[in-house]
Amino acid sequence: MPYDDRQATLGRRGFTGLLSAAVVAGLTGCGSGGDINPSIATTRNVQHPLGNTDIPVSPKRVVSLDASGGLQVSLEVGAPLVASETLDGAVSVPGYLPRPAAGFQSLGFNQPNLEKVVKLAPDLIIGNLQRIKDLYPQLSAIAPTVAYENAGKGKPWQDSVRLIADLLGQSGKQDAALGSFRERALQVKIEHQAFLAKHSVALLRFTNNELRILRGPIFGSTILDEIGVRRSPSTAGAGGTDTYYPLNREHVGLLADADVILYFLGGGAFNAGPDQIFKSYTNNAIWTQLPAVKAGRVARLDPTAWWDGYSVSAANNCLQQFTMTLRKLPQK
Known part of the structure; x- marks a missing residue:
């Protein structure tokens, strides 16, 4: 169904109520941190077309707003993909890819629903620049968000898929x-x-x-x-x-x-x-x-x-x- 204009214009203030439950849940899950080695970094900073973002070294709940690279590379390298935009047409997830894990949710094609993304409680959001740029402030309020250029804009697809795999902490698998x-x-x-x-x-x-x-x-x-x-x-x-x-x-x-x-x-x-x-x-x-x-x-x-x-x-x-x-x- 068409994307609701009300959702497209939600600002950070509109997310306060939506985010509160996710934030509380995240804090509860973290606990006191007594069993975490402080010398081991859990985040790293990456530069992308929309800025610099601290992302998890090993993301646990990935959402992709990209039916091409984000969806396909995530499934290919076995990233914990909880939801993604999917292809338009008869085939939503290509058959040459590993099947999504149980509980995976399709976000449709070009139908960004911010309230749905909030409920998914991602710790990393990825997507091509076309999908991310207009919603970047709102998405960044939900979770660390990284945009990338699609292949074909002066960048070989091999470089593009390796970049996506690197965001997912899986560059070794992709190189192989x-x-x-x-x-x-x-x-x-x-x-x-x-x-x-x-x-x-x-x-x-x-x-x-x-x-x-x-x-x-x-x-x-x-x-x-x-x-x-x-x-x-x-x-x-x-x-x-x-x-x-x-x-x-x-x-x-x-x-x-x-x-x-x-x-x-x-x-x-x-x-x-x-x-x-x-x-x-x-x-x-x-x-x-x-x-x-x-x-x-x-x-x-x-x-x-x-x-x-x-x-x-x-x-x-x-x-x-x-x-x-x-x-x-x-x-x-």
Whole structure:
């Protein structure tokens, strides 16, 4: 349901009553501190786009206002995630991730509810800058709150997920997982190097209103780069954005320079009408005459990993899909 404007304008004063119970509970849980070694730090200071924040070294109750990195990295490294924003669409929590622990609460997609966050009694709140910035004063009154930039803004996704894991006190686990991913990507690159040397690839996304060639720092595109995929020249077309180039129906013929076409429908907030857009683009003579289509080198991918993915688990799932796809395509 839409977020209540009354909640969005709550200030620190409006939280006094809501926070009192959580504060009392926290103080009661801490006790006198007689069994705590004062020489061992329980908090550390981190700098982030909205300031400097003291956060727990080992958080116990994490809330994520981020359906991408916050949700996926928390589950991947086994952080104590009590609630999170989840993906919009048919899949709220990607199946390639470990399942949330019992009692986990979904916060929906882009529906920040401050009263609900208070009741969750978190000791750490994380989220991308887009979700956090307007509510930062209120969220900081509830628990230590840290914002971060999404991947794709000049920062590789590998750096972004490591940063999130570090906030959760799990950078070691994430480093190990990233190392394993790089080894696996190299294996995929070696296995398919002969095919990839001869064939260019276009990665497409059908949204609710258009066809886009994906490129640049967007997650799925970077996975192809990791395994040395040669992109078709049309991928670098002038116009669009750094992450995609739009194609109208009359210009689908530009994809004639791709030996292989990989595509997915929707992803993100585009889940209502991509099927119809897909049909409108592909049920015409221009599409059917594309060399990749005529050669049978067209394959559909899962948008949950290729678009909504934001973790090592998602990257490994993309590698698996890519490998299975190429093994089924004509090799000549």
